[in-house]
Amino acid sequence: MGVNLSVEIGKLKLKNPVLVASGTFGYDDTYEELIKFERLGALITKTITLKPRQGNVPPRNVETPSGMLNSIGLQNEGIEDFIKNKIPQLRRIKAPIIVSIAGERIEDYAELAKSLDRVKEVGALEINISCPNVEYGEEGECLFAQDVYMTYGVVKAVRETTGKTVIAKLSPNVTNIVAIAQAAYDAGADVLSLVNTFFGMAVDIEKRKPKLGNISGGLSGPAIKPAALYMVYKVARAIKLPVIGMGGIISAKDALEFIISGANAVAIGTGNFVNPQVYLEIISGIEEYLKKNKLTDVKELAGTLSE
Amino acid sequence: MVQTKVKIVSNLQVAPGHFKMILDSPEIAREAVPGQFIHVRVNEELDPLLRRPFSIHNTGHKSQGTSNQVEILYKIRGKATDILSGRKSKELLDVIGPLGNGFPLPEHPFDYAQGKQSTLSTMLRASRAPVTSILVAGGFGVAPLVFLAERLREFQIQKVPACWPAGKIKIIALVGARTKNNILCEKELINLCDEVKIATDDGSCGHKGVVTDLLKELLSTIDCRLSTLYASGPNFMLREIKGIAKIFKILSFGSLEENIACGLGSCFGCAVRTTEGYERVCKDGPVFNLEEIVWE
Numbered sequence: 001m002g003v004n005l006s007v008e009i010g011k012l013k014l015k016n017p018v019l020v021a022s023g024t025f026g027y028d029d030t031y032e033e034l035i036k037f038e039r040l041g042a043l044i045t046k047t048i049t050l051k052p053r054q055g056n057v058p059p060r061n062v063e064t065p066s067g068m069l070n071s072i073g074l075q076n077e078g079i080e081d082f083i084k085n086k087i088p089q090l091r092r093i094k095a096p097i098i099v100s101i102a103g104e105r106i107e108d109y110a111e112l113a114k115s116l117d118r119v120k121e122v123g124a125l126e127i128n129i130s131c132p133n134v135e136y137g138e139e140g141e142c143l144f145a146q147d148v149y150m151t152y153g154v155v156k157a158v159r160e161t162t163g164k165t166v167i168a169k170l171s172p173n174v175t176n177i178v179a180i181a182q183a184a185y186d187a188g189a190d191v192l193s194l195v196n197t198f199f200g201m202a203v204d205i206e207k208r209k210p211k212l213g214n215i216s217g218g219l220s221g222p223a224i225k226p227a228a229l230y231m232v233y234k235v236a237r238a239i240k241l242p243v244i245g246m247g248g249i250i251s252a253k254d255a256l257e258f259i260i261s262g263a264n265a266v267a268i269g270t271g272n273f274v275n276p277q278v279y280l281e282i283i284s285g286i287e288e289y290l291k292k293n294k295l296t297d298v299k300e301l302a303g304t305l306s307e
Numbered sequence: 308m309v310q311t312k313v314k315i316v317s318n319l320q321v322a323p324g325h326f327k328m329i330l331d332s333p334e335i336a337r338e339a340v341p342g343q344f345i346h347v348r349v350n351e352e353l354d355p356l357l358r359r360p361f362s363i364h365n366t367g368h369k370s371q372g373t374s375n376q377v378e379i380l381y382k383i384r385g386k387a388t389d390i391l392s393g394r395k396s397k398e399l400l401d402v403i404g405p406l407g408n409g410f411p412l413p414e415h416p417f418d419y420a421q422g423k424q425s426t427l428s429t430m431l432r433a434s435r436a437p438v439t440s441i442l443v444a445g446g447f448g449v450a451p452l453v454f455l456a457e458r459l460r461e462f463q464i465q466k467v468p469a470c471w472p473a474g475k476i477k478i479i480a481l482v483g484a485r486t487k488n489n490i491l492c493e494k495e496l497i498n499l500c501d502e503v504k505i506a507t508d509d510g511s512c513g514h515k516g517v518v519t520d521l522l523k524e525l526l527s528t529i530d531c532r533l534s535t536l537y538a539s540g541p542n543f544m545l546r547e548i549k550g551i552a553k554i555f556k557i558l559s560f561g562s563l564e565e566n567i568a569c570g571l572g573s574c575f576g577c578a579v580r581t582t583e584g585y586e587r588v589c590k591d592g593p594v595f596n597l598e599e600i601v602w603e
Contacts, residue, residue, distance in 0.1 A: 026573035030590075033308050034403070034571070046573070054584050061568045061576035066353045068568060075575045075585060222353045250353070273357055273569045274348065275401070277310060 003290040004297040005283070007041075007265050009242050010165030010190030012096055012123050014041040014265065017298055018255065018283050021246050021269035022047055022100035022126060022169070023072065027082065029089040034276050038094035039283065041265060044193075045090075047100040047128045050108050052078040056133060057213035062202050067223030067248070068270055069200050071214035073133045074102060079115050087121055096123040098167065101158075102131055106150075110157040117162040124164055127189075129154050130171030130196035132218040145171035145196070148183040155187035167244065169193040172224075172231055181235045192235060193244040193267070195228045221270040222248040229261055236262025236303060250278060252285020259286070262303040308406060309334045312399040316376060318392065322489055324383045325447055326392050327364065333375040335404050336366040341455035342409030342562055342594040345379065346570035347391070348401040355387040360567045360589070362451035362539070363405060377404075380450040380491065406570055407593045410455050410537050410560050412462065438533045441557075442480040442500070443522055443548060445540020449482060449491045451562055452539050456480060456499040477501045479525065483518025483540070487511035519547045531557040538562070538597070549597040559597040563588050 005016035018041045025031055027045035037043065055075025062069050076082070082099075090097050099122050101112040109127060116122045129144035129151060144150040145168075155168050168184035170177060172195035181192055197218025202211040210216070228247020236243045245263030249255050250271035258266050271278045286298060295301055309332075316329040335345060346358040364380040367373030383389050394400065440459050442452045456478060463476045478500040484490040485508045496503045504521050505513030514521055518540075536559035538548045545561040552559035565577035565588040572590025579588050580601040586592065 024569070024574060026571075030571055030573050034310055046575075055575060055578060058578045058580070058585075059566055060578055061566050061574070063355060063357050063566070066356055068357060070568070070574070070576055072575045072578075075578065221356055270356070273574065275310075276403070276569075276571070 003287055003295065004299075005287060007299060009042075009244065009265055010124060010167070012042065012098075012165050014096060016041045016283050017259065017265035017286070018279050019044055019098070019244060019265055019267040020272055020279065021267035022128060024269045024272045027076065027090075028086045029092060031276060032093070036280075040095040040279060042096040042098050042123065043090075043093065044098040044126055044267060045086075045100050046076060047074050047102045047131065048076055048079050048082045048112065049074055049102055050079055050112060052076065052081070053134075059211065059213050061217075062211040064200070064202055064219065065223060067219055067221030068273075069202055069212060069217040069219055070197070071133045071212045071217035073214065074131055079112055083115065083119060087119055091121050097121055098124045098126050100126040100128045100169070102128040102134065104134075106153050106157045109154050110161045113158040113161040117164060122164060124167055124191070125158060125162060126167040126169050126193055127154060127158055128169050128196070130169050130173075132171070132173065132197055132199050132216070133214060143171050143173065145169070145180060146174050148179055151180050152183040152187045155184045155189050159188035165190045167191040167193045169196055170235075171196045172227060172247070173199050177231045178234055178238045181239045181241075185239050185241055189241060191242045191244060192239065193246070194235060195224075195231050195247045198224055198227065220248070222250055222254075224248045225254060229257055232258055232263050233261040233305070249282070250274060252282045252289065255282045255286060256289055256301075259298065259302050260305050262305070264299075264302050308338070308404065310401070310403045311335075313377075313402050315394055315396050315398050315400055317396050318394055320392075321380070322491055325380065325489070325491060326383070327378060327380050328391070328394075330377045330379070330400060330402065331375055332377050332402065335363075335377045335402070336375050339363045339366055339377065339405040339454075340409035340412065341458050342451050343405035343407050344570075344593060345377065345402050345404030346406055346567070347379075349387045349391045349394070355390070357568055358403070358570060359387045359391070360406075360570060360593075362562060362593075363454055364450045365454045365457065380447060382447040403570060407589055408591070410451075410562075410594050412458055439477045439479060439529050439535075441522070441525065441534060441536045442478070442496075443483075443518055443536060443538040443540070443544075444480065445483045445518055445544040446485070446489070447491060448538075448540030448544070448562070449496075450539070452480065452537065453492050453495050453499070455537055456496060460499045480504070481506070481518050481521045481525065483507070483544070484512075485509070517544075519544065519551060522548065522551055526551065526555040526557060531555045534558070536560065542602075545597060545600075546602045549600060549602075552597055560594050561597045561600070562593045563595060563600070564593075
């Protein structure tokens with residue numbers, strides 16, 4: 001007997017709950033040679049901004065124990081290029097496309113959402129308010145996702161501009177993730193995506209210099225999994241929105257931990273760098289687990305943690 | 308480009324701390340061009356986590372029945388390469404490749420010095436000097452240059468049309484190492500090149516000093532307009548070569564080194580500043596025209 005892996009994320013129907021996270025699979029057909037896109041739950045694109053961004057000074061990534069730091073700084077060609085040149089490449093990909101967007105001001109997010117609202121290939125928008133490598137707003141010190149009012153403001157502005165599914169991507173660099181999630185919910189988000197990377201740094205002790213050109217960056221990979229899992233658990237319990245859980249997922253077991261803790265879907269990030277085919281293992285691993293546990297639908301598993 | 312589990316044919320130490328690994332991968336061997344790399348997961352553990360990129364050192368030879376083979380040459384530099392050096396023959400290794408853009412190879416004599424086609428035929432007729440390919444290797448940076456020398460040699464033998472006087476193409480390799488024991492691939496290069504010159508930091512073999520000393524000396528004796536420089540080694544060496552190439556007005560290509568995460572062009576982590584903005588070493592490189600690189 002087959003099992004049903006399909007899930008609904010807002011208005012998006014996904015054939016399975018395994019997505020690839022923003023920034024780890026490109027925003028065009030980069031992986032086409034390697035990947036069977038039709039097997040993916042969905043592709044979340046690299047973050048797009050209004051204007052092209054050249055990104056941060058290299059070195060931009062450094063490996064740490066079971067993890068990596070990155071300080072890419074959202075290098076991308078901007079929304080105009082994305083719609084003109086990348087969307088036609090993405091059209092060939094047989095997976096739902098979720099476009100990640102980021103801005104420096106609330107108005108930027110609204111403008112991006114407006115431009116993408118017309119593009120039929122775009123299945124949903126993921127609002128990246130949590131990239132640790134860019135400066136937001138006038139002060140530039142705080143992430144939008146670290147402030148309930150700013151989170152509310154950005155999500156609301158996007159919500160009012162688009163009919164597409166709105167996903168808010170939250171930062172783990174907060175004292176109370178549930179309060180931020182609540183603000184996104186109040187502003188009309190359909191789905192929550194968490195977590196983005198943790199602030200981190202690494203030092204070259206011989207040169208007494210940071211290993212990243214940008215000094216600090218975002219930590220990802222298996223090293224952050226327990227912390228990410230805890231935040232997904234807290235948010236999924238408290239907020240009545242579907243959650244896409246992510247943070248260090250690299251095996252079916254990792255994905256199952258997130259789903260059992262309340263995630264409706266999961267996204268693979270750094271794991272794609274380690275093994276671009278890992279999504280296949282994760283999908284089949286989830287399927288096997290369901291069969292073994294005599295479940296017919298992955299939706300029955302979400303949030304079944306017994307406490 | 309494929310992701311595949313390939314069998315390790317052999318993994319042997321070739322110099323202190325340096326290893327040569329031979330892999331069995333028909334797909335990669337068939338597709339690979341000099342300057343491309345393979346992205347290797349050294350084991351299935353989570354630390355080290357990321358893959359490591361290795362320049363393709365050579366592919367096998369039909370005449371020896373090894374045309375399915377791909378070679379890498381590496382130095383133990385940390386945990387990942389240490390683990391790699393312990394991998395045994397017949398074990399499987401998870402590899403993606405071939406990746407990136409290789410060294411521009413001459414397709415036709417008149418395309419030889421890329422971008423100089425319009426004047427080259429006139430210059431060739433006027434000049435008595437040979438067209439020279441200069442390979443400059445620093446340390447284990449020699450890895451991709453052996454593969455390149457082989458392809459240049461094939462070109463030299465097979466593709467030069469009759470209208471070209473013999474000896475019109477010359478391949479010269481300049482190899483730099485810390486000390487005599489660390490000189491890599493000397494024998495291979497002697498077989499493939501018209502001339503091989505060595506420099507060691509301690510003077511235990513060849514010129515005492517750095518390989519770029521040899522380069523400056525060489526460039527002052529040849530017609531640089533007809534020549535191309537192919538370099539591979541640490542970034543500080545490439546930076547020096549860029550400066551020399553500018554003075555001598557010689558076309559120069561270098562294989563750059565960076566921390567590479569995805570290896571496929573998706574993460575933009577291995578950025579290098581060029582005259583066109585930040586480009587990706589893994590996807591836009593690893594071979595760049597050195598003129599375009601803006602060193603930070």
